[in-house]
Amino acid sequence: MDKLAEIMAAKRHDLKDRIRPVHERELERLGQLQTQGGSFLEALARKDRLSxxxxxxxxxxxxxxxxxxxxxxxxxxxxYINAEADCLSVLTDTDYFGGSLQDLWDVVEFLECHNRKTPCLRKDFMVHPVQVVEAAEAGARCILIIVRALEDDEIKALRDAAGIAGLDILYEIHEERELEKALRFDPKIVGVNNRDLKRFKTDVGVSEMLIPLIPDGIVKVSESGIFEVEDAERARACGADAILVGEALMKAEDPEELLEAFHNA
Structure with a gap:
């Protein structure tokens, strides 16, 4: 079993006791309550710099x-917000990434208290619309859909729930066939994961291969493997509108300086 399959199996098991019907009225109510931050999509779509x-x-x-x-x-x-990050990604998976849904609640509350409009992505292994409810309740403005990990009906259910709740979706791909699958769902944001989630090998060349294939009008994100300014420059050169960076910023002695350098790539 590859690592992604292992993680998804664990996630489905963990969700068993939380699975319940999610009704449109509940999602509509959550959509009406979306007040924190602006649109995740719009925050990434600026053309004057790399987001x-x-x-x-x-x-x-x-x-x-x-x-x-x-x-x-x-x-x-x-x-991150002191360094003018365009968006935040908050890992909420506990077993593999050491995060929690409480982290997302806390970060959003902090942003609201300081009147900051930085939108947040709930970064997790999404399977069921109940996770969309959790994300919206916590104040996320976007969810992640890993195209490789889900069947079409699961993607549709997540897409429909997110749309009603007013959340954007980052569709994550790693291969051309996954892009073809994602395009069937009319994505507004597509992220190319430079890390192969089967073997965890990372290569920014994956973005250089796939981002030019993503149609115009879709916000393009290069994810994983962005450690140096040169990596960000390669992503920008192949057409990325944004990069998603975790490990490099978490380990940086001066994350504000590094984030500014990425912006200027």
């Missing part, structure tokens, strides 16, 4: 422990 989604991540299966288990997600968010 940065700054990720709060304590550990990962590929990198191991990245930051202390007791890392304060709010303090990391403060660092």
């Amino acid at each position: 940065v989604i700054a990720e709060i991540k304590r550990r990962s299966p590929s990198a191991g422990q990245i930051a202390a288990a007791e890392l304060d997600a709010v303090e990391q968010a403060r660092t």
